[in-house]
Amino acid sequence: MNIRRFLLTLTAVFAFAAFAEDAPAPEAPAQNASADKILEGVKKYFAELPETLAEFKGQPVITRDEVSALMMPQMENYVRQAEAKEIQPTELNMVVYSLVRNMLAQKVLTDACLAQGMKPDVDAAKKTLDEARKQYGDEQFEAMVKMQGVTLDKLAEEIANHEMIGKFRQDFSKAMGPVPEEEIKKFYEDNKDKFVRDKATFKASHILVKFPSDEPSETEDAAAKEKIEGLKKQLDEGADFAELAKSSSDCPSGKLGGVLGDQNGEFEEGTMVPEFEEALKKLNPGEISAPVKTQFGYHLIKAGESKPAGGTIPYETMKDQIAEYLNNQKLAEGFVAKIEELKTAGNAKILLPEPKLPTPPAAPAQNAAPVAE
DSSP: OOHHHHHHHTTTHHHHHHHHHHSOOOOOOOTTOOHHHHHHHHHHHHHTSOSEEEEETTEEEEEHHHHHHHHHHHHHHHHHHHTOOOOOHHHHHHHHHHHHHHHHHHHHHHHHHHHTTOOOOHHHHHHHHHHHHHHHOHHHHHHHHHTTTSOHHHHHHHHHHHHHHHHHHHHHHHHHOOOOHHHHHHHHHHTGGGOBOSSOEEEEEEEEEEOSSSSOOHHHHHHHHHHHHHHHHHHHTTOOHHHHHHHHOSSGGGGGTTBOSSTTSOEETTSSOHHHHHHHHTSOTTOBOOOEEOSSEEEEEEEEEEEOTTSBOOHHHHHHHHHHHHHHHHHHHHHHHHHHHHHHHTTOEEOSOOOOOOOOOOOOOTTOOOOOO
16 A cells, blocks of 8 residues: 555545646735635634534534544645635635545445444554554654544544455455456447557567677677577577577567567557667568667567558457456446445435536637727
8 A cells, every 4th residue: 555645545635636627727826815814714614614514324424623624734735835825615615525525435335344244454554554654754654644634543543444445345346247248349349430550560579689788898799699690590490489589588578489569469669679670670470580789689580460550459459458448437337326325325415515616717709809908
């Protein structure tokens, strides 16, 4: 776990990020708006919120004081570091609502985990925090924890719940099962116009005799060249290229018989160093090059099929990527639906009006008269 990233996502940073993505670009900061004045306005805003901000199963689960404690350290850091202009209540409404919505989802999911007999491993979470303290040092660690607005014990509890929810999500994913191949094929056919090669692609295998240093001496160069010429002679006498690559290549691809590229043995133009690609382009499929020198050493290249830019990428090449995309989409949509189902079953409520994003200004009419200076 990246503890720093996790600590940040526990608090209002998440809400700030959501706001920053949706809100229009801020105006230049007002020069006469002091940080203290802005923060007093934020405190006044929180003081006027309802005491209970969300309920679940008829009980208050998120309070004004809880949200204020989480957000104020982040707010203070934001205002003082960013030279922020005065923060409007409409902006705070969006930030607070986003945070409460996500906190409520966590509460609902934690309840579902416990109902299934799962237990948060608080001891493991405390060990994670201990490791973070060692990694970042006491001063930086304490500053990170302070930004959370919670005690260390409460933070360990939240981390444990977060990990437990992660396991719940994994189980949910397994229960959903993968997207059927028919859907993958349909997606490919429906979007075939998007699966077009931007660049030429190649298939090739190679055998590499690597230089022993980044700046090889004449002796090292000559030894590598002599070895690659010996391997070329074996190929000319009928040796199998893949088997020779497995036994003699200094490249990790040797274990695969020298095959380069992705799992389909394909790579785009510009992937390999220029000397390698220039030699490859001169070969016909199945043809083996003479020794080719690059910065890495000497290569023997066996050409496979090449395809020009602009052609449609075959289904087999795209299948795994499409499957991953559709499975992720299915899981995301299914998990959101599951959360909504749990919320409905527990009569979950956010006791704040849902804010609306500000309407962007309309574009000026084309025939509008110019404004006099």
